[in-house]
Amino acid sequence: MAVSKEARDKTGGGKATGAASPNGQQPAAEQTPDLGGERLLELYRKMLLIRVFEEATQRAFRQGKIGGYLHVYIGQEAVATGFLDAYREGDKVITAYRDHAHALLLGSDPNAVMAELYGRGTGIVKGKGGSMHLFDVERGLMGGYGIVGGHIPLGVGMAYALRYEGTEGIVQLYLGDGAIHNGAYHEAANLAGLWGKSGMNPTLFIIENNQYGMGTSVERATAMTDLGAKFDSYGIEHEKVDGMDVAAVIACARRATARVRETGRPYAVEALTYRTAPHGAADIKESYRTREEINQWRQRDPLGLVEQRLLDSGAADEGRLGALRDEVKARVDEAVRFADESPEPPLDELHTDVYADVAAQQETEPTHA
Amino acid sequence: MPELTYRNALRAALTEEMARDESVVLLGEDIGVYGGTHLITQGLLDxxxxxxxxxxxxxxxxxxxxxxxxxxxxxRPVVEMMTWNFSFLASDQIIQNAAKLRYFSGGQVGVPIVIRGPNGGGVQLSAQHTHSLENLYGHFPGLKVVSPVTPYDVKGMMLTAIRDPDPVIFLEAGALYGTKGEVPEEEYTVPFGKARVAREGKDVTLISYGRQVNLLLRVAERLATEEDVQAEVIDLRSIRPFDEETIVASVKKTNRAVAVQEQWRFFGVASEVAAVIQERAFDYLDAPVERVSGAEVPAPYARNLEEAAFPSEQQVIDAAHRVLYREG
Structure with a gap:
């Protein structure tokens, strides 16, 4: 398990990689599941779609075609890819504002996602939410949210509702390392633990620990840097996983989702990962980290690790990987073209979706005699 | 018609709706085993x-x-804020999530929640436990905000609130939980966005909502018996949606208006009332619209100071005299 050894080296933490699990916390050595070549290739294709899609959004942002904020998932692809591999129909997914990958992985139309970022009427939320608020309720995506920590109580409430209605669904609740210092996290985790005692809270907390809350590293944000251990306070068991290795994440996700589904109790996984892209598209200086640190993490790029495994095992050769890249690039190009050519939302949409009943909205609009 | 207290009218609405609709759940501090700090939820856990x-x-x-x-x-959760003063801690959830989810999800998600609890002052709870938050929550599109004063409206509007597909901020007059009023036994609802003419009159319109409506009714009675002035009293009931029509129709009849609120003067509901009147009934006005508001201080504790901090009968009468151009 060369990968696991590398992960241990990483998390041992020298100065350059000090941000990775600063107190030497290590993910459990994970038995890599037996992923056949075709299955690994399919996972690779999903991660590649995220990567290429995100790179296209960065270009569009620089061209001024995407406004507002833009937070990309580059470097973290293995985390959501691995966990959403264990998604079952009826589950709910909620995350913060780094949400493009989650939508794509749940099967949202890349055209509609890109069109949303472009602020078009064909966008997945009709151009009303933008990058931070992707929803695809039909596919279980209950939203991306813009206020750090603010979505965590919602996910815990959803888990209660799933059990109240007698379903077997669970909630995959994604949060960043930065959110764990927010009161909303602590209040919600406390409720999850409490409600879980009677089997009423199938929440899987997934900490996407990318080492920085915006530009503040974990050790500059808390004296207790073992983020998974924060769940101890609320009676919620937890583990860590190497969030750069999709095979390790999948193994963890299978076990964790099955456990949560079965018990109706919450569980937490801290995925150790790294955002190799800037925090937001406007984060240019990156004065809070070194080029060396980024390069060191890039050596364990989640896509690179899978490529290596595919090549080493003979499941794919360079030719096959190249063809896959072309195919994914064509798909993303199509999404960009679709977004670019889509019309802006009709102005009538300004006043819809404020209330269920459009008349209720009109009553609050100023009227003149 | 049987009489119920404000408190029991609330409990009756919750009980009937929970019996009718299994999706209704209650959440809050000490609402179960304890029975509710204000006993609204007493017996519901059992x-x-x-x-x-x-x-x-x-x-x-x-x-x-x-x-x-x-x-x-x-x-359909009904959340009890033990008092609305604690809602500042929940305001991020109310404003950033409940009010906006339908919009930023492009209509994919609705939030049929009711958040209810006592609002306003009058029981010597001092600065941190005394606020009237109707203007704060009324400011945000996506929320509905109501503030009933009679047990009849409390029950009818609570049923409307629970059945509403959007988030409702239900501001109760905590000081009135023990007051009684007629409440029919058969099911009825009271719609949002419709003000109530609590007393008819032709000389001046007095406008408020919640607990202050009772103050206006006392003032109207005094004006009638002491001065033969017939005041019309409007109970807004609903802050958002806001019933402009009833206000405008009344002012077109009386040509004079006084808007009263317990909250602070600046940026309050009374300001909105005054703005609507000048937009829509300017030519009917015989005097500038007057506002009577709470004093610009955090709520004090001492009985006399608290009374001085909220609108009084005399302040409203003085304001009515000014718009009627009468000597005190």
Missing amino acids: RFGAKRVIDTPIAEGGFTGAAIGMAMLGL
């Missing part, structure tokens, strides 16, 4: 069980957010 009557830790942001999540999946 009747409906702990799955539906959920005692929460003291964590307003957490449990309000969780209730919003429940509502997103189709439950």
